[in-house]
C-alpha cells in the first residue's frame with residue numbers, strides 16, 4: 001500500500017496553464033476520483049504522475065520517494081505506477097494471455113499460473129486467454145487492461161476514464177468489480193472521470209478540478225452536501241439555489257426558516273438544497289390561501305423524462321425575510337407521481353440548507 005503526495009505541481013503548454021499549482025494527498029490503499037469539465041487538466045495530472053511528461057515545477061512523492069521534482073523525473077517504467085486508459089490500449093498483435101503477461105518476465109517459473117490467476121481475478125474465463133483483443137467485447141478488453149496493469153504489482157493505479165466506452169449497465173457493473181478488486185489488492189488508486197455519479201460512488205476522496213486547479217477536495221458526502229461554491233455544487237448534481245438571509249445557524253428564504261450546516265452569516269448569502277431534501281404533497285389553492293404556516297407552491301411546468309420529472313414550482317406564500325426573492329425554483333424528482341402543471345402542492349424541506357457566498 002502506498003501514499004501519494006503531490007505539491008505545487010504546474011505544467012504549461014505554451015500559453016495554456018494545464019496545471020496551475022496542484023496539491024493532493026492520497027492515503028494508502030484508498031481511491032481518489034478527479035472530476036472536472038473537459039480541458040481542465042485531469043489527464044495532464046495523470047500523465048505527470050505516470051511519468052509520461054515532466055512537470056515545470058512542483059513535486060510528486062510516492063511513499064516518500066521523489067517521482068518528479070521540478071524538472072527532474074524518474075522514468076515511467078521505474079515508478080511502479082499502473083495505468084489503464086479509456087480504450088484499454090491492448091497490444092493487437094498479442095493474445096490475451098500475452099497481453100496480461102506483458103510485464104511478467106518470461107523467465108519467471110510460474111508465469112503461466114500467474115496469468116491464469118490474474119485472468120480469474122478480473123473475471124475472465126480461461127478460454128479467452130488464447131483469443132486476440134479484437135475477439136473480445138469492450139468490457140472484456142478493459143478487464144484485460146486491468147489484469148495487465150495489476151500483473152506489474154503497481155504501488156499506484158491510475159485509471160483514465162476506463163469505463164467511458166462501456167454502456168450504462170456494464171459501466172456500473174465494471175465500476176463495482178474494479179473498486180472491489182483494487183480494494184482487495186490494497187492498491188492506492190486515482191480515477192479520472194467526467195461522470196460525477198461515478199466519482200461519488202467509486203472514491204473515498206473526490207477532487208473537483210477547474211482551470212488547472214482544485215476547486216475542492218474532500219469526501220464524496222462533503223462535496224455533495226457542503227460544496228465550496230455554486231459551480232462545484234452544480235457540477236456534482238442537481239441543485240436548488242435560493243437567495244437567503246443567513247444568521248445564527250438559520251437561513252430565511254422563500255422556503256421558510258431552515259437550519260444551516262455551518263454557522264454562516266451574511267445578508268446576501270444564498271443557500272443550496274439538493275432535490276432529495278424537498279418533499280411535495282398534493283394540496284388545494286384554498287388550503288394555500290388559508291394557511292398561516294407551511295409553504296405552498298403551484299406547478300408552472302412539468303417535464304416528464306421517464307425515470308425523473310422536472311417541475312417548475314412557483315411559491316404562493318414565500319416566507320423570505322427581505323421580500324426580494326423570485327419565488328420560483330426547478331426541481332427534478334425521481335419517477336412521476338401524477339403531479340402535473342397547474343397542481344398546488346405543499347412543500348417541505350428535510351435536513352439542513354448549505355450556505356454559499
Ligand SMILES: Nc1ncnc2c1ncn2[C@@H]1O[C@H](COP(=O)(O)OP(=O)(O)OP(=O)(O)O)[C@@H](O)[C@H]1O
Nearest residue numbers: 013016017018036037038039040041042043044045
Ligand atoms: N500536448 C499538449 N499540447 C498542447 N496543449 C495541451 C497538450 N495536452 C493538453 N493540452 C491542453 O492542456 C489543457 C488540459 O488538457 P487535459 O487533456 O489535461 O484536460 P482534461 O481535463 O483531461 O480534458 P478531457 O476531459 O477533455 O480529456 C487543455 O487546454 C489542453 O488543450
